[in-house]
Amino acid sequence: xxxxxxxxxINDIRELFAKLPKNGFEGIGDDCAxxxxxxEALLFTSDMLNEDIHFLTDKSTAYQIGYKSLMVxxxxxxxxxxxxxxxxxxxxxxEDKFGEWSQEFMRGYHKASKKYGVKLVGxxxxxxxxxxxxxxxxxxxxxxxxxxxxxxxxxxxxxxxxGELGASSAGLRxxxxxxxxTRNAKIHLMPEAQVLEGEWLGVQDAVHAMCDISDGIASDLxxxxxxxxxxxxxxxxxxxxxxTWSDAFAGGEDYKLLLxxxxxxxxxxxxxxxxxxxxxxxxxGRVVKPNYDVYxxxxxxxxxxxxxxxxxxxxxxxx
Amino acid sequence: xxxxxxxxxINDIRELFAKLPKNGFEGIGDDCAxxxxxxEALLFTSDMLNEDIHFLTDKSTAYQIGYKSLMVxxxxxxxxxxxxxxxxxxxxxxEDKFGEWSQEFMRGYHKASKKYGVKLVGxxxxxxxxxxxxxxxxxxxxxxxxxxxxxxxxxxxxxxxxGELGASSAGLRxxxxxxxxTRNAKIHLMPEAQVLEGEWLGVQDAVHAMCDISDGIASDLxxxxxxxxxxxxxxxxxxxxxxTWSDAFAGGEDYKLLLxxxxxxxxxxxxxxxxxxxxxxxxxGRVVKPNYDVYxxxxxxxxxxxxxxxxxxxxxxxx
Numbered sequence: 251x252x253x254x255x256x257x258x259x260i261n262d263i264r265e266l267f268a269k270l271p272k273n274g275f276e277g278i279g280d281d282c283a284x285x286x287x288x289x290e291a292l293l294f295t296s297d298m299l300n301e302d303i304h305f306l307t308d309k310s311t312a313y314q315i316g317y318k319s320l321m322v323x324x325x326x327x328x329x330x331x332x333x334x335x336x337x338x339x340x341x342x343x344x345e346d347k348f349g350e351w352s353q354e355f356m357r358g359y360h361k362a363s364k365k366y367g368v369k370l371v372g373x374x375x376x377x378x379x380x381x382x383x384x385x386x387x388x389x390x391x392x393x394x395x396x397x398x399x400x401x402x403x404x405x406x407x408x409x410x411x412x413g414e415l416g417a418s419s420a421g422l423r424x425x426x427x428x429x430x431x432t433r434n435a436k437i438h439l440m441p442e443a444q445v446l447e448g449e450w451l452g453v454q455d456a457v458h459a460m461c462d463i464s465d466g467i468a469s470d471l472x473x474x475x476x477x478x479x480x481x482x483x484x485x486x487x488x489x490x491x492x493x494t495w496s497d498a499f500a501g502g503e504d505y506k507l508l509l510x511x512x513x514x515x516x517x518x519x520x521x522x523x524x525x526x527x528x529x530x531x532x533x534x535g536r537v538v539k540p541n542y543d544v545y546x547x548x549x550x551x552x553x554x555x556x557x558x559x560x561x562x563x564x565x566x567x568x569x
Numbered sequence: 570x571x572x573x574x575x576x577x578x579i580n581d582i583r584e585l586f587a588k589l590p591k592n593g594f595e596g597i598g599d600d601c602a603x604x605x606x607x608x609e610a611l612l613f614t615s616d617m618l619n620e621d622i623h624f625l626t627d628k629s630t631a632y633q634i635g636y637k638s639l640m641v642x643x644x645x646x647x648x649x650x651x652x653x654x655x656x657x658x659x660x661x662x663x664e665d666k667f668g669e670w671s672q673e674f675m676r677g678y679h680k681a682s683k684k685y686g687v688k689l690v691g692x693x694x695x696x697x698x699x700x701x702x703x704x705x706x707x708x709x710x711x712x713x714x715x716x717x718x719x720x721x722x723x724x725x726x727x728x729x730x731x732g733e734l735g736a737s738s739a740g741l742r743x744x745x746x747x748x749x750x751t752r753n754a755k756i757h758l759m760p761e762a763q764v765l766e767g768e769w770l771g772v773q774d775a776v777h778a779m780c781d782i783s784d785g786i787a788s789d790l791x792x793x794x795x796x797x798x799x800x801x802x803x804x805x806x807x808x809x810x811x812x813t814w815s816d817a818f819a820g821g822e823d824y825k826l827l828l829x830x831x832x833x834x835x836x837x838x839x840x841x842x843x844x845x846x847x848x849x850x851x852x853x854g855r856v857v858k859p860n861y862d863v864y865x866x867x868x869x870x871x872x873x874x875x876x877x878x879x880x881x882x883x884x885x886x887x888x
Contacts, residue, residue, distance in 0.1 A: 256696070270683060298659035303695055356578075371594050375617075
């Protein structure tokens, strides 16, 4: 018998709450909840980071944990083409973490907030009888017309990513092996949300669907395809130095952006991205008609063959 | 040497973030963060409930904990005269709490949400290697003109509360003694936010300052007085059955509303409240000029004498 797990629980919750009034909110299915107000949109997202699940206090500094807690949340706002404007931070701390540890945590959280002008507007602090628990809610804002959703991928769209992939996953291996100062370990411990890229992509009509890559391409692209009712074929991936192809495809916590772009505008568009940010936007594949009986994501080899997996490809699970 | 604690930490955070841009948010000092958008306001508040600090899983059911997690958050929205429209819920659960426990929790959370039409729009679930940790962010909405703040108490205002006090504190004693089914224990385990009262009070010009009573009058009235730069004299309290005067004055988690009302309109106003809700609005004292050298909250005895405490009166601390 299969165990009742996190995903069953999420499905139960969706069903339970489906009938409550929407109170102006758009339906679910994206990185953030969206509340349109006139021709503006407010966006909301929450992530919880828990000791021994999302971080190890003996392998990351309080500063790094604070920094990361902010970044992973505003990444979800960037993923929809909006600007993160504020967060609420709730923090449960064991007695011995009040003081130096909590101050270092806040310095990291502040550093990341300051980088993108994100205000801290509320939250809660409480004692914990067990480990550290961090919960962040990020609020984003944008013209409603800028908001990019997962459901808008079109057949023929070019699938793109905003940076190299797999570094975080490779970095996690380093961290678990006690190598905390490698380039990839640092990327894993202090990820960067692509806030400026997200804002820029938000105003580009050529961008159809978008999300961030928190659980690996294999998993996050599937979310776009599910919501858009399409399939995709991936032909190449920009693999970060020190990472494997598998890290890049199915590794977690890269926090790059994954998007599908109007085919006719793709070349001109990647050039403009490069001119704006001084580094490439990578074309990794294309959106195709749904063919779920055979596959959802196909992998095209160099010789042109496409490998399918009816079972899907594994995404990232936390250690 | 005094230990570095929760309040020091909060002060450090305020200082650290003071210089970041406000991004349209009002200043701090109220139950919620307020974001005006045109002539509307959006409100945000987060509370974290932690196993063995805010609840004991062997003394409350999962249903009760879910119910309470929603109510304590929307109480902060009601406290400013706004309507709670949505929440985000993040939940860290030990492996053995997925399944029956988590489903019961959600049924309680749903029951409370449904009561006031509050949509669940996002959140996160994660495993925990230790105890249960619940974090809720509530979002409220109201015409900007309706928003009641702590800073608006005027000299001469009548201080009022929307219900009897102390039941939750007395109920906590029952719970800790293993008596889980007394009337007060139930009030403690499943508090009711005064959502309809809050909405009604929001549209009344006679109401000047308002907040909810989560840490006891002694502590919450002090917040109003601090923000309004005033003092107050309390002459009577509506003590709930089974509670002591001290429970009513300094006990926590009553989640009634505390407000100051224009003196000239006070009588007519309490009559309208009673007509609307079928129960009394209690006058408990009056706002007076600041006289901080002597006291902030004075207690008036039946013979007319006023007792002062320069040190303030103790508020509620979690067990």
